[in-house]
Amino acid sequence: MKNAVIVDIVRTPRGRGRPGGALSALHPQELLAGVLVELRKRTGLDPAEIADVLTGCANAVGVHGDNIGRLSVLAAGWPVEVPGVTFNRACGSGQQAVNSAAMMVEAGQADAVVASGVEMMSHYPPPSRMTLDGGNERLRARYPVIPQGISADLIAAVEGFGRADVDRFAAESQRRAAAAIAEGRFAASTVPVTDAAGRVVLDREELPRDTTEEALAALPPSFERLGAAAVEGYDRSFDAMAREVYPEAGEIAHVHHAGNSSGLADGAGAVLVTGERYARERGLRPRARVVATATAGAEPVIMLTAPGPAAEQCARRAGMSLDDIDLFEVNEAFASVVLRFARETGVDPGRINVNGGAIALGHPIGASGPILLATLLDEMERRDLSTGLVTMCTGGGMGTATIIERV
Numbered sequence: 001m002k003n004a005v006i007v008d009i010v011r012t013p014r015g016r017g018r019p020g021g022a023l024s025a026l027h028p029q030e031l032l033a034g035v036l037v038e039l040r041k042r043t044g045l046d047p048a049e050i051a052d053v054l055t056g057c058a059n060a061v062g063v064h065g066d067n068i069g070r071l072s073v074l075a076a077g078w079p080v081e082v083p084g085v086t087f088n089r090a091c092g093s094g095q096q097a098v099n100s101a102a103m104m105v106e107a108g109q110a111d112a113v114v115a116s117g118v119e120m121m122s123h124y125p126p127p128s129r130m131t132l133d134g135g136n137e138r139l140r141a142r143y144p145v146i147p148q149g150i151s152a153d154l155i156a157a158v159e160g161f162g163r164a165d166v167d168r169f170a171a172e173s174q175r176r177a178a179a180a181i182a183e184g185r186f187a188a189s190t191v192p193v194t195d196a197a198g199r200v201v202l203d204r205e206e207l208p209r210d211t212t213e214e215a216l217a218a219l220p221p222s223f224e225r226l227g228a229a230a231v232e233g234y235d236r237s238f239d240a241m242a243r244e245v246y247p248e249a250g251e252i253a254h255v256h257h258a259g260n261s262s263g264l265a266d267g268a269g270a271v272l273v274t275g276e277r278y279a280r281e282r283g284l285r286p287r288a289r290v291v292a293t294a295t296a297g298a299e300p301v302i303m304l305t306a307p308g309p310a311a312e313q314c315a316r317r318a319g320m321s322l323d324d325i326d327l328f329e330v331n332e333a334f335a336s337v338v339l340r341f342a343r344e345t346g347v348d349p350g351r352i353n354v355n356g357g358a359i360a361l362g363h364p365i366g367a368s369g370p371i372l373l374a375t376l377l378d379e380m381e382r383r384d385l386s387t388g389l390v391t392m393c394t395g396g397g398m399g400t401a402t403i404i405e406r407v
Contacts, residue, residue: 003276004102005286005407009189009374010039011269014362015206017121022202023193023266024122028057028064031193032118032268033075038191039114039270040076043284047078051110054101055086056093056117056366058395063123072118088366090395091333092295093117094269095369099293099402101273106290111278116270119365123266131233132303132395143300144234144241148395149223151303152256152334154242157249158302159340166335167216170260170359173332177208177356185355185382189269189374207263207362216259224254245301260335265362269370288377291387291403292318298397304337306399307391308344314389314401322347325403326385329372331392332357341391355379368392373402380406 012035015023023031032055040047055069070084089096094117101115132145139145146154156166180186181204192203227239234241239252279286294314298306307330315322322345330338330352338357342349355375358368369392376388391401 001106002108004105004273004290005276005279006288006290006377006404007272007274007279007284007286008039008043009269009271009370009377010035010042010191011189011371011374012193012267013190013202013205014364015202015266017264017266017362017364019122021122021266022206023120026195028118028120028123029068029072029075031120031266032068032072032116034193035116035191035268035270036072036076036078036114039272043272045112045272047082049112050082051104051113053082053084053114053116054097055084056095056097056369057086057119058088058090058093058365059119059124060086060088062125068118089398089400091331091363091365092369092392092394092398092400093366095390095392095400095402098271098273098369098373099400101271102290102293105273105275112272112274114270115273115370116268117367117370118268119367120266121264121364144245145300145303145396146238146242147223147226148303148333149256149261150227150238150242151301152261152336153223153227153252153254154246154249154302155304155336155340156255157252158246159336159343161255161336161339163217163255165339166255166260167213169335169339170216171211171213173353173356173359174208174211176354177360180355181205181208185378186375188378205361207265208360211259219257219259221254222257222261227252227254242301256334256336260359262333262358262363265364267364267367267371269367269374271370271373286407288404288406291405294401296399298399300397303395303397304333304393305340306397307337307341307393310399310401311345311389311391314403318403325387325389326351327354327376327380327388328352329376329388329390331363331368331372332359333363333393335359337393369400377404
């Protein structure tokens, strides 16, 4: 089996994922196309040699639709012979693109693949429904899949995390992100975003804000009313459905809010994955080797608990334990997700999200996988560390994981 290596990663800063955000006037295809163009410049790759462009995008409708992976290749001006495909594994879509690119190379089915992700939440349509079951009433009877925010609050209730715990975690995420930005730790992989006229519209992370635990404590819970209200098409509330599956949760205290949940964001990222021999023959200098990948499923009502099992499965495949990993990026979908990961796996929180996470920096769904991988690899190089692991929770009760090792 061939070794899959990461030659380079390029990504945008994250913009506010709302109308009026710095990136919101751009088309998602153009945002990803700009990253593809920069990846070509930095690596000197010949796009004609790319076997496929795999793109993660969790909301592939509207401006994100019609196979944004392929359309972004065309928008980048790459040869029409370069194909593209779009993946949806919810929040893990972009990471799945990276993992699948590595599998293609390792299996000998490709020498060079670009794995990418894009999401512009500023372009999201208003939600037409709150359920996450595709409107399938028979499935709903088996698994009452509730909104993710209530699943996050359910985790907190089951694990005994209080409001102070999740607010403390969120404040630390902001502090770490502020320190990372001040020291330029994101600069190596980040490319400024320009508009059609060549004007820079964003060259820094747009979401971080100065906050304190006291300020966070004053924010109202985001999901309390949603959890308690009668829901059209249901004969009970979302909270009641959660308690039916997890009676040990008792009365669900809604502890998550805008300040301790991931921020809505726009962003894109791309990774050049090749075979080790291919890179050597073309004079490319890989930055890391993909050691192992994994995907895990978990109970879909609580939904957000699979990062731990995915990470442990990934480590087993690599013949490692989590103690062998130097740094971790665990996507901060909600504070309780990362708190549970640390408790379940025993990983020292000092090795997790050392530069902050999505609570401070935003979560551009499909783009977050490549962005977190870039953050991890940049920091491994800065600290001269060897191994790192990225893991994410996803809708429907799944988790993705990737272990990389510096070359």
